[in-house]
Amino acid sequence: MPVTGIGGFFFRSDDPAPLSAWYQTHLGITAGYEGWQQSAGTTIFAPFPKATDYFPADKSFMLNLRVDDIDALITSLTAAGIAVTTNPEWDTPETGRFARLYDPEGNAIELWQPPED
Numbered sequence: 001m002p003v004t005g006i007g008g009f010f011f012r013s014d015d016p017a018p019l020s021a022w023y024q025t026h027l028g029i030t031a032g033y034e035g036w037q038q039s040a041g042t043t044i045f046a047p048f049p050k051a052t053d054y055f056p057a058d059k060s061f062m063l064n065l066r067v068d069d070i071d072a073l074i075t076s077l078t079a080a081g082i083a084v085t086t087n088p089e090w091d092t093p094e095t096g097r098f099a100r101l102y103d104p105e106g107n108a109i110e111l112w113q114p115p116e117d
Contacts, residue, residue: 006043009063014105022104026077027065041066042114055108062108070097070113077101084111 013014013019020031026113030036044064048054059094067073074084090098096114 006045011061019105024078026080026082027073031067033116039066039068042068053111054105058101061107062110064110064112067113070099070111073111074099083084 016031023029023031043066074086077084085100086098093115096112098113099111101111108117
C-alpha cells in the first residue's frame with residue numbers, strides 16, 4: 001500500500017495564531033511543523049456529495065477527531081463555554097458515538113469515539 005496515513009491537515013484561517021491556540025487548549029492538538037502525534041487507529045477518508053447536509057454547506061470540509069472519552073471531552077468543552085451537539089440517532093454499536101462543535105471560525109468538528117473492540 002503506497003499511503004501509510006495522513007501526514008497533515010492544512011486549511012485557511014483568518015487569524016492562524018489564536019485558532020491554533022484554541023485547538024491546543026480545547027482539543028490538545030499542537031499546530032505547526034513540530035507535529036502532533038496521533039494515536040494509532042482508524043482514519044476515515046470519505047468524500048461527500050456536494051449537496052450533503054452532514055456539515056455546513058458553506059464549508060468544504062469537516063474535521064473528524066477520534067477520541068477515547070467523548071463524555072469527558074464534552075464536559076470540558078461545555079465548561080469552557082463551547083457549544084457541543086449530540087444526537088442519540090448518530091450513535092450506533094457498529095460505528096460508535098459522535099458529537100459536533102465548531103471552532104471559532106465556524107469550521108465543523110465531529111468528535112468520534114469508535115466502538116469498543
